[in-house]
Amino acid sequence: MKSVYDIKLFVNLYDCFMRKIMFPRCFNTTIETHMGILKNELKDIHGKKVIELAAGTGSTSEILPIDNSYIGTDVSMRMLNIAKSKFKKMGFEDTVFEIADACNLKFEAEYFDLVICNLAMTYFINIDDFADGLYHILRQGGEYLCSVPVSLKNGNKKYRINEKISTPQKIKDLFVRHGLVFEPLKKQAGELLYFKAYKIGKQIDEI
Template sequence: MQIPNFMTEEGSILYKNTVGKVISPKVAEFVIAKTAKLFSTDIQHVLDVACGPGTVSLHLAEQYPDKQFTGIDASAAMIQQCLDTAKLKGLKNTEFLEMNANTIQFPDRTFDFIICNLAFPFFSRPKESMEGMYHVLKRRGTILVSVPGRNTWKEFFLVAEEVLGDSIPFAKPFLSKFDQAETLPISMTEAGFTIVEQTGHKIPFTFANGQAVLRFFQELFSLLSYAPEEIRNEISETIDKKFPSGFTMHYEAVVVQCTHP
């Protein structure tokens, strides 16, 4: 199984056609709704860290033309996608910059609000990234970070475990990303933030049958590419037997909201 590298040009295309199409818009919906509730008139400048194709910031920029949105991402291809979409939509309140979250380069206390959706588990130096976000957020500013929770795709992994026993090493690197939900609040408080709230939200994904589930994992993560065809078929048949009228699994979006004290 592979954790895709979304930072390459190839990765940005893969993202656009897979996670960016299927998962992140649904998670972003939740983050956007939460953000909208927190947006007051004195919030002027918003930073979207690892903005990808602009899933969150482009949507908010359209909704809030009176606020300024800055998106950063380490991938030049992602930034280009943001610039193209912003141009297409005729947005005048956005800027997108190629910048690594490990070394955020803005003057201290530049932003009133920071969003980081579905990206923190990918950062190679999470401590530096969190400290960077702390420095560029204004006092009393708000930060929202969303990561996948431990129960993400749990229903699928229960079936896979039933078929493969406890030997599902293929899933280990993948599942380790889901540990972030537990360590994220610690990283945030260590950087200096004060936790206001931590919420979990289960987003359902429904599939007609086992083969559709396997296709989903294969396209996104090459999750079962190592496994012989019999194993894949066994997983797929088990899903069909246990869930004859369709299979639903959930993505668990954990959102931690903090303030700058």
């Protein structure tokens, strides 16, 4: 069955859909606030090996410094084609875009300094397989930067939250099980949780 993310019309309207519908109606914040939080976390990232899971149409091109080596992955080639154009327009030189399942990552062990996942983790079905793969590809001292909805404004039932990661505590427990340190960001917005997970150090008890 064809995914909605492979339908040309939907992909072409995706950015508008997120800005005008998902953020104000479901996430209870603006895309500007959201991107600002992520940009603040990425502003000092330079010369690193970065991979983004479920990169979509490439919004990260607007907030990641261009001197990083970047791999963008997604299940939709239509989305990745748009992402590729955006990264090229922003001046990135070292980029690769490829189809990949976030729950079945086949990349070199301990290779990446930073893994990014923006809003998509709630859609990962085999969440423990994902966490295993994340641990595998992160180098020692590497980090995972993520934003994920943990609730929806007005209890919107059309866009479902993954119950396995529907609270900060459940997300923390997931990463602890897989040997990663969970740390929520100080700045949060709307119904979204912003956090990092590290492949190093002692687990933080407070969330």
